[in-house]
Amino acid sequence: MxxxxxxxxxxxxxxxxxQEIKWMSMNEALEAQxxxxxxIFMDVYTNWCGPCKLLDKKTFHNKDVVEYxxxxxxxxxxxxxxxxxxxxNDFTYTNPNYNPDRxxxxxxxxxxxxxxxxxxxxxxxxxxKGNLIAPVVGYKTPQQLEIYLKMIHNxxxxxxxxxxxxxxxxxxxxxxxxx
Numbered sequence: 001m002x003x004x005x006x007x008x009x010x011x012x013x014x015x016x017x018x019q020e021i022k023w024m025s026m027n028e029a030l031e032a033q034x035x036x037x038x039x040i041f042m043d044v045y046t047n048w049c050g051p052c053k054l055l056d057k058k059t060f061h062n063k064d065v066v067e068y069x070x071x072x073x074x075x076x077x078x079x080x081x082x083x084x085x086x087x088x089n090d091f092t093y094t095n096p097n098y099n100p101d102r103x104x105x106x107x108x109x110x111x112x113x114x115x116x117x118x119x120x121x122x123x124x125x126x127x128x129k130g131n132l133i134a135p136v137v138g139y140k141t142p143q144q145l146e147i148y149l150k151m152i153h154n155x156x157x158x159x160x161x162x163x164x165x166x167x168x169x170x171x172x173x174x175x176x177x178x179x
Contacts, residue, residue: 037128
């Protein structure tokens with residue numbers, strides 16, 4: 001009887017655990033690209049950012065988002081005001097002005113600055129060789145994020161060279177992600 005209850009409990013927990021994005025560091029993603037090229041999807045957040053927490057809770061736990069990101073991208077979680085050392089394009093990015101005693105906002109990491117992050121959360125896309133494609137600023141629902149995930153993955157962004165082209169693409173896009 002105990003084994004049966006354990007098995008039933010395990011089967012209920014398994015799908016919940018399976019719905020997680022497989023996060024890694026930027027350094028790990030860049031290394032992984034050398035073995036198996038794949039685009040990078042980076043969540044740039046801060047500890048004090050309310051919309052960042054909402055993005056984590058609502059969007060990054062959506063089953064469609066999780067499945068699409070895990071299948072098509074290396075997912076990177078990066079604190080834009082943290083202390084992680086990042087080795088990118090023959091340069092080491094740090095945050096020498098970080099103050100561990102400071103509450104709330106802190107010094108921006110040099111890598112976030114190099115990416116021209118202007119707000120949090122920001123989602124940053126990189127191509128299969130680690131070259132920057134574009135940052136997308138602000139909270140996104142699963143359906144709002146879907147257009148960027150698919151546009152970048154399918155290289156459609158390369159054809160969108162004007163505001164009119166983007167508007168047409170956006171209007172003709174059909175979402176398949178659930179709430």
